[in-house]
Amino acid sequence: MNTxxxxxxxxxxxxxxxxxxxxxxxxxxxxxxxxxxxxxxxAAASGLIGYLMSRKKPADFVFFLKEGCVAxxxxxxxxxxxxxxxxxxxxxxxxxxxxLFETISGxxxxxxxxLTDVEALSQCALxxxxxxxxxxxxxxxxxxxxxxxxxxxxxxxxxxxxSPGPSVGKLVPNVKATARIxxxxxxxxxxxxxxxLLLCKAPLFDALTISFGTAGTGGFGIKNSSIxxxxxxxxxxxxxxxxxxxxxxxxxxxxxxxxxxxxxxMEEVKAYFGVIAVAIAIIFFEIWRTTxxxxxxxxxxxxxxxxxxxxxxxxxxxxxxxxxxxxTILVLLxxxxxxxxxxxxxxxxxxxxxxxxxxGKELNSYMHxxxxxxxxxxxxxxEHEVVxxxxxxxxxxxxxxxxxxxxISFEGKDLVTNFTAVxxxxxxxxxxLEMVGPTQNFSFFxxxxxxxxxxxxxxxxxxxxxxxxxxxxxxWTETIRRKRRKLLP
Amino acid sequence: MNTxxxxxxxxxxxxxxxxxxxxxxxxxxxxxxxxxxxxxxxAAASGLIGYLMSRKKPADFVFFLKEGCVAxxxxxxxxxxxxxxxxxxxxxxxxxxxxLFETISGxxxxxxxxLTDVEALSQCALxxxxxxxxxxxxxxxxxxxxxxxxxxxxxxxxxxxxSPGPSVGKLVPNVKATARIxxxxxxxxxxxxxxxLLLCKAPLFDALTISFGTAGTGGFGIKNSSIxxxxxxxxxxxxxxxxxxxxxxxxxxxxxxxxxxxxxxMEEVKAYFGVIAVAIAIIFFEIWRTTxxxxxxxxxxxxxxxxxxxxxxxxxxxxxxxxxxxxTILVLLxxxxxxxxxxxxxxxxxxxxxxxxxxGKELNSYMHxxxxxxxxxxxxxxEHEVVxxxxxxxxxxxxxxxxxxxxISFEGKDLVTNFTAVxxxxxxxxxxLEMVGPTQNFSFFxxxxxxxxxxxxxxxxxxxxxxxxxxxxxxWTETIRRKRRKLLP
Numbered sequence: 001m002n003t004x005x006x007x008x009x010x011x012x013x014x015x016x017x018x019x020x021x022x023x024x025x026x027x028x029x030x031x032x033x034x035x036x037x038x039x040x041x042x043a044a045a046s047g048l049i050g051y052l053m054s055r056k057k058p059a060d061f062v063f064f065l066k067e068g069c070v071a072x073x074x075x076x077x078x079x080x081x082x083x084x085x086x087x088x089x090x091x092x093x094x095x096x097x098x099x100l101f102e103t104i105s106g107x108x109x110x111x112x113x114x115l116t117d118v119e120a121l122s123q124c125a126l127x128x129x130x131x132x133x134x135x136x137x138x139x140x141x142x143x144x145x146x147x148x149x150x151x152x153x154x155x156x157x158x159x160x161x162x163s164p165g166p167s168v169g170k171l172v173p174n175v176k177a178t179a180r181i182x183x184x185x186x187x188x189x190x191x192x193x194x195x196x197l198l199l200c201k202a203p204l205f206d207a208l209t210i211s212f213g214t215a216g217t218g219g220f221g222i223k224n225s226s227i228x229x230x231x232x233x234x235x236x237x238x239x240x241x242x243x244x245x246x247x248x249x250x251x252x253x254x255x256x257x258x259x260x261x262x263x264x265x266m267e268e269v270k271a272y273f274g275v276i277a278v279a280i281a282i283i284f285f286e287i288w289r290t291t292x293x294x295x296x297x298x299x300x301x302x303x304x305x306x307x308x309x310x311x312x313x314x315x316x317x318x319x320x321x322x323x324x325x326x327x328t329i330l331v332l333l334x335x336x337x338x339x340x341x342x343x344x345x346x347x348x349x350x351x352x353x354x355x356x357x358x359x360g361k362e363l364n365s366y367m368h369x370x371x372x373x374x375x376x377x378x379x380x381x382x383e384h385e386v387v388x389x390x391x392x393x394x395x396x397x398x399x400x401x402x403x404x405x406x407x408i409s410f411e412g413k414d415l416v417t418n419f420t421a422v423x424x425x426x427x428x429x430x431x432x433l434e435m436v437g438p439t440q441n442f443s444f445f446x447x448x449x450x451x452x453x454x455x456x457x458x459x460x461x462x463x464x465x466x467x468x469x470x471x472x473x474x475x476w477t478e479t480i481r482r483k484r485r486k487l488l489p
Numbered sequence: 490m491n492t493x494x495x496x497x498x499x500x501x502x503x504x505x506x507x508x509x510x511x512x513x514x515x516x517x518x519x520x521x522x523x524x525x526x527x528x529x530x531x532a533a534a535s536g537l538i539g540y541l542m543s544r545k546k547p548a549d550f551v552f553f554l555k556e557g558c559v560a561x562x563x564x565x566x567x568x569x570x571x572x573x574x575x576x577x578x579x580x581x582x583x584x585x586x587x588x589l590f591e592t593i594s595g596x597x598x599x600x601x602x603x604l605t606d607v608e609a610l611s612q613c614a615l616x617x618x619x620x621x622x623x624x625x626x627x628x629x630x631x632x633x634x635x636x637x638x639x640x641x642x643x644x645x646x647x648x649x650x651x652s653p654g655p656s657v658g659k660l661v662p663n664v665k666a667t668a669r670i671x672x673x674x675x676x677x678x679x680x681x682x683x684x685x686l687l688l689c690k691a692p693l694f695d696a697l698t699i700s701f702g703t704a705g706t707g708g709f710g711i712k713n714s715s716i717x718x719x720x721x722x723x724x725x726x727x728x729x730x731x732x733x734x735x736x737x738x739x740x741x742x743x744x745x746x747x748x749x750x751x752x753x754x755m756e757e758v759k760a761y762f763g764v765i766a767v768a769i770a771i772i773f774f775e776i777w778r779t780t781x782x783x784x785x786x787x788x789x790x791x792x793x794x795x796x797x798x799x800x801x802x803x804x805x806x807x808x809x810x811x812x813x814x815x816x817t818i819l820v821l822l823x824x825x826x827x828x829x830x831x832x833x834x835x836x837x838x839x840x841x842x843x844x845x846x847x848x849g850k851e852l853n854s855y856m857h858x859x860x861x862x863x864x865x866x867x868x869x870x871x872e873h874e875v876v877x878x879x880x881x882x883x884x885x886x887x888x889x890x891x892x893x894x895x896x897i898s899f900e901g902k903d904l905v906t907n908f909t910a911v912x913x914x915x916x917x918x919x920x921x922l923e924m925v926g927p928t929q930n931f932s933f934f935x936x937x938x939x940x941x942x943x944x945x946x947x948x949x950x951x952x953x954x955x956x957x958x959x960x961x962x963x964x965w966t967e968t969i970r971r972k973r974r975k976l977l978p
Contacts (some may be wrong), residue, residue, distance in 0.1 A: 043542035066856050328898035328907070332891055333777055362881045363961045366954060367555050391880040392851045393846050398887065415905050415922070418817070433904070465855060472852045486620050 001479040006060035006071045011054025012129065013140055017082055018047030020135060021128075024086070028124040035122045043347055046082045066475065069466035072141055076458055079140060080104045083132060092125050097447045104454045106132030108461035111219025111313035111430030112453070114443040118224050126222045129210035136461065137216025137245075137343035138186045147180040152277045186343070190215040193241045200234040206351065210314075214241045217344040219313025219430040226438065228316045232299055239299070239306045243276060246310030246338030248350075267378050268339050268350040272309075275349070275434040279305045279333060283326045291317075309333045311345035313430025320437030327433060334423045334432075343458055345428030347397060354382065354390045396464050398452045401426060404456050408449040421445075426456040490968040492661050493547035495560045500543025502564045507536030507573055510617075510626060513575070517613040523974055527579040527755055535571045555964065558955035568629060569593045572621060583616050586936045593943045596622030597950035598832065598962055600708025600802035601942070603932040607713050612694065625950065626705025626734075626832035627675050634668040637877030662754045674741045675832070679704040682730045689723040699803075703730045706833040708802025708919040715767035715927065717805045721788055726803055728788070728795045732765060735799030735827030735838075756867050757828050757839040761798075764825060764838070768794045770816050775812045798822045800834035802919025809926030810963045816922060823912045823921075834949055836886060843871065843879045885953050890915060897938040910934075915945040922940030 021043035028036020055146035063071070084096075084103035093099040098114045105112045106129055115121070121129070190211050209222050223229060227238055247269055249422045254263035263269075280301045288297035300317040307314045308330050319330055337346010365371060374381035404422045411418070413435060420432025421442070431438040445453065459467045469475055494718070517525020544736035573585075573592035582588040587603045594601045595618055604610070610618070679700050686696035698711050711717060716724055737756055743752035744913040752758070769790045777786035796803045797819050808819055826835010846864045854860060863870035892912045900907075902924060909921025910931070920927040934942065948956045958964055 065858055069855055073950055311945065324901045324903065324907070325898045327904060331578055331904070332895060335891075355888065359885050359888060359957075362878075362885070363958060364963070366558055366958055367964055367967065369554055389851075391884060392847055394887075395880060395883055396848050396851070397847060398883075399844065402824075406817055406821060409814045412813045415813065415816060415820070415908075416903075418813070419904075419908075466560065468848075469852060469855055474853070475856055478856065 001070065001476070001482075002058070002063050002067050003479070004056075005060065005063045006067055006074065007140075008054050008056075009071045010059050010074055010078055011050045011052070012144055013078060014046045014050030014053065015081065016050075016078055016140060016143065018043045018050060020131070021046065021083075021086070023131060024124040024128040027127040031123040033122045033124050035086070035090045035092065035124050038090040039124060039128065039268070042082060042085045042089070045085075062121070066469070069469045070475070071460070072462060073466045073470050075141060076107060076462065079135075080107050080458075083107065084381060086128065087125060090122075090125070092121055098443070099448055100116070101442065101450050101454055102129065103132060104457050105425075105430070106130075106218065106220060107136035108428050108457040109133050109136045109216040109218040109311070109345065110428040110457045110460075111213065111428075112425055112436070112457070113220065113441050116441060116443055116449070118220075118222060125388055126209060127205075130212040130218070130219050130222065133218025133220060134190065134212035135216070136184060137218065142179050142182060145176055146152060150329060181253060181256075182249055183438035185249055185256070185305055186215065189241070189244065189252075193237065196237045196241075197234060200231055200237060202230065202234055206230075210238060211241075213314065214238055214312065214375045215245055215343065217242065217245055217310045217312045217338065217342070217428070219307070221314060226315045232295075235299055235303055238314065239303045242306040242314070243312045245312075246306075246342050247272065248339035248341040250341055265378065268353060271353055272339050272349045275333070275336060276309060278327050279309070282323040282329060283322070286323045286326050300487040304330065305333065308429060309344075309346075310342075311340045311429045313424070315438035318437065318439050320433050320439070331420065331423065331433070334420075334427050334429055337427055347394065347427070350377075351390050351393065353377065355394060358387060358391070389479050391466065396468070397426070400456070400459060400464060400468075403414055404452055407452045408445070411446055411449055417481075421453060422456060425453045428457060428460045490559065490964070490971075491547070491549055491552050491556050492968070493545075494549065495556055495563065497543050497545075497547050498560045498630075498633070499563055499567055500539045500541070501633055502567060503535045503539030503542065503571065505539075505629060505632065506568055506768075507532045509620070510535065510572075510575070512620060513613040513617040514531035516616040517611070520612040522611045522613050524575070524579045525613050526583065527575040528613060528617065531571060531574045531578070534574075554723075555958070558958050561951060562947070562955045562959050564630060565596060565951060568624075569596050569947075572596065572617075575617065576614060579611075579614070581610055586939055587932070590931065590939050590943055591618065592621060593946050594623035594914075594919075595619075595707065595709060597703040597808070597917050597946040598622050598625045598707040598800070598834065599914055599917040599946045599949075600702065601914055601925070601946070602709065602919075602930050603939070605930060605932055607709075607711060615698060616694070618709050619701040619707070619711065622705035622707025622709060623679065623701035626707065627672060631668050631671060631729065634665055640741060670742060670745075671738055674738055674745070675704065678730070678733065678741075678742075682726065685730075686723060687724045689720055689726060691719065691723055695719075699727060700730075702803065703727055703801065704734055704832065706731065706734055706799045706801045706827065706831070706917070709794070710803060713806045716792070720914070721784075724788055724792055727803065728792045731795040731799045731801045734801075735831050735833040736761065736969070737794075737830040739830055755869065756842060760842055761828050761838045764822070765794055765798060768798070768822060771818060772811070772815045775815050776801045793819065797918060798825060798833075799827045800916050800918045802913070804920060804927035807926065807928050809922050809928070820909065820912065820922070823909075823916050823918055826916055836883065836916070840865075840879050840882065842866065843876060844883060847876060847880070882953065885957070886915070889945070889948060889953060889957075893941055896941045897934070899933055900938055910942060911945060914942045915948060915949040917949045 002311060021039050024039045025036045025043065028039065080100060080103045083106070084099040087093040087102060088096050088099040093102060111133070193211040194207045197211060198204065206222065210227070211484050212218070213220050217392045227235055248266060251263040251266055251269050283305060284297055284303040287301060288294055291297040291300055303316045306321050311474060320447060335347055336352055337348050338344025340350045354375065361373065361375055364373065375387060376382065401422055404426065405418055408418050408421065416433050417435040420434065421436045424430055424432040424436060435444065436442060442450070442453065506613065510528050513528045515530065530787045569589060569592045572595070573588040573694045576582040576591060577585050577588040582591060590603050619870055682700040682703060686700060686716070687693065695711065699716070701707070702709050712718060737755060740747055740752040740755055740758050772790040772794060773786055776790060777783055780786040780789055781965065792805045795807050808815060824836055825841055826837050828831025829837045829839045843864065850862065850864055864876060867873065890911055893915065897907050897910065905922050906924040909923065910925045913919055913921035913925060924933065925931060931939070931942065
């Protein structure tokens with residue numbers, strides 16, 4: 001393994017984090033909060049270590065999928081480790097495990113919190129907490145792609161490891177240009193949401209932090225009641241933007257270049273809106289009698305469906321108290337997730353389309369055993385490799401899920417709590433049901449279970465394999481063997 | 490589609506059922522029960538209809554996988570329909586839906602009951618109920634293979650549709666001979682269990698019915714307390730035989746021909762015993778303090794683990810009251826299931842071995858993207874087709890599971906009840922947790938939910954595709970189109 005390039009990439013990541021940590025410092029200055037010093041100190045430390053790590057340029061700038069995955073996994077672990085230090089050092093989150101949990105939850109855009117009282121945090125902490133969502137939503141490495149000089153096919157190996165979805169959609173042949181377009185869309189839409197929320201008479205701080213959480217499909221609120229206490233106009237804006245950030249960004253790319261027909265004909269996007277419409281309709285009919293009026297019921301249904309399917313995790317109603325049908329629908333939506341190529345998590349709509357089409361093809365093969373028909377999407381046959389890797393992804397997902405469920409079962413919590421806690425973390429949502437419901441939090445878990453759930457959050461955000469690879473012994477034994485061979489004559 | 494051969498096969502199935510229905514008549518004579526007349530009447534009707542259906546030999550004795558699947562699915566539906574009539578007509582189960590549920594549960598070796606008081610049934614009803622397990626365990630069509638004259642590769646198409654597991658293991662090149670050997674092993678082991686249970690001083694009726702339920706991995710008991718009131722020796726015999734009937738029958742075949750080393754080296758069998766040992770050990774440590782003594786705890790742990798992993802469903806303890814770890818382990822075991830080529834249900838151990846190896850291969854491919862290493866089992870590479878169909882099976886399983894969970898959620902029962910009700914039926918186990926726990930039953934479900942669960946039981950027993958094919962429109966539209974074309978000049 002080309003360890004020197006991994007070190008180099010990690011150094012760059014830390015330098016970026018140092019720059020990003022300066023923003024909460026600005027917030028601290030504005031609100032005259034002494035906690036700002038901790039952010040400044042960690043920024044300095046992170047910048048220095050980053051500088052030292054990336055000072056020496058690696059001899060070889062080519063790196064393969066393996067290095068891409070390992071670099072990605074370590075980047076996210078490094079980011080989270082340094083990102084949690086201000087919380088821990090300032091004493092705002094006294095336990096290191098909790099601080100790390102909260103930060104991983106932030107960067108992975110999960111939004112599961114261990115805090116029982118969010119409002120007690122300082123403004124700079126609240127800002128940093130929400131800002132991690134925005135950073136994690138699009139991915140740091142995608143950002144890195146714009147500035148780091150890598151050779152040949154190396155860019156795509158880095159992007160493939162971090163991008164959500166079954167296939168990496170290079171919008172334009174050049175990976176750097178793709179990354180730039182993605183960030184422009186991301187930035188533009190975030191600004192638009194901030195402006196709209198300001199028009200709803202929200203304070204700037206609220207508009208900013210809630211927009212960060214929406215854009216990254218994160219879900220950390222800055223109030224204990226999440227979004228419930230904001231005006232209904234505010235809630236509708238958040239609903240719409242949550243759903244918009246769950247759309248495959250390719251659609252926006254097409255729209256940017258006035259290819260509206262191509263954007264509207266995307267099968268995944270159509271299915272995504274179809275699922276949302278059906279889920280809202282059923283939940284609306286289930287709750288409208290018991291909720292205060294038709295308008296409230298519709299708003300609550302739309303908000304919660306948008307929040308769960310995009311894996312954001314904001315809430316305006318305690319859906320844990322809804323009927324079993326509603327709860328079951330929401331649990332199913334947790335797994336479906338948003339579109340590939342969006343900032344959302346979950347298994348992704350396009351994967352489910354491929355899975356359902358695989359089933360259809362199988363049934364067809366019982367009628368015509370010699371047929372070699374390929375699965376099609378948007379009229380074009382899907383590469384066998386994409387179908388295969390989708391199947392493998394799904395299988396791996398279920399196996400990791402089952403193992404996590406088993407690992408946290410030793411706590412003795414009820415099955416629904418355990419099941420939805422794993423579902424809410426591996427799908428990067430945030431709230432689940434019962435003891436991890438929307439009005440609850442994850443603080444009661446033991447440190448062991450918290451580390452299992454942290455693993456799930458990272459595994460979910462990185463689409464499993466980059467993280468699992470770190471736990472695959474041959475990758476280390478082979479590297480060590482090669483290094484030894486070099487030392488021998 | 491060759492409909493005439495399907496009709497012919499179905500006719501044969503009904504004739505066999507007519508013969509089988511005479512056994513409860515004998516029981517009725519012995520116990521002087523008037524309900525016996527209903528069994529005789531249904532036997533006569535079933536025999537007559539079967540005779541009429543199979544009177545005319547089809548012109549073409551060749552049939553393909555499609556016909557094999559459709560014939561299998563309809564056979565099981567016909568079997569269950571006629572099999573439930575004595576329960577319904579005699580008034581012992583007053584609701585037709587309930588009678589059908591109980592019979593499908595019997596034939597599919599699920600053992601989920603809608604009866605609140607089993608002991609109120611007549612002896613002939615109890616006998617028939619347990620006997621359906623024995624019939625369903627090995628499969629009626631496997632039996633048919635021995636007596637029906639089919640040409641060419643048709644046998645294997647029928648066997649493939651009914652046999653559990655990822656690949657049909659033809660023990661010997663001739664399918665007829667394979668079927669005969671399977672039935673000899675099945676019959677022999679059942680007789681052995683009956684003898685051992687008689688040695689435990691059990692009455693003959695109990696020894697017979699409990700053995701039927703063990704052999705078929707069914708789980709219908711003849712007492713309201715299932716197996717809890719029998720002696721500990723009796724419970725140990727049942728435990729051992731449950732586990733033995735969950736072993737791949739190929740192992741017994743090898744042992745029959747003194748190929749002991751080959752039998753003991755079967756990867757699936759080793760993994761199966763490994764999982765059982767680990768599960769028993771963990772559960773034992775979780776419960777031994779609260780259960781009356783080490784011996785009882787070990788017996789209870791072994792019995793319940795054996796019962797769940799083999800998807801039998803007998804119980805000697807209310808495992809719904811055990812710790813969350815135990816409950817989670819049992820839920821996971823429900824999905825793992827027994828070995829392929831046994832009478833047990835579930836996803837099957839060998840499928841999980843393939844799935845885990847697929848994951849390992851995927852991780853390896855991140856290191857060596859150009860490697861074309863194949864997955865191996867017992868030293869031999871697995872055919873790509875087997876891996877692919879295992880993946881597709883798993884995906885289909887999860888999709889059917891999710892759809893069923895959604896369908897029964899409208900009842901408003903809690904999530905654990907719904908989840909384990911679907912798990913217990915699609916995996917052909919019987920009891921689940923909470924409201925469908927081992928001391929409960931399925932009677933409270935609405936007729937709609939009962940039909941969903943009946944679908945799941947049949948889908949699980951027939952390994953999904955034969956049943957799903959009936960709901961795949963092209964299979965019917967194509968047949969109709971062909972028939973029409975024939976009528977036109």
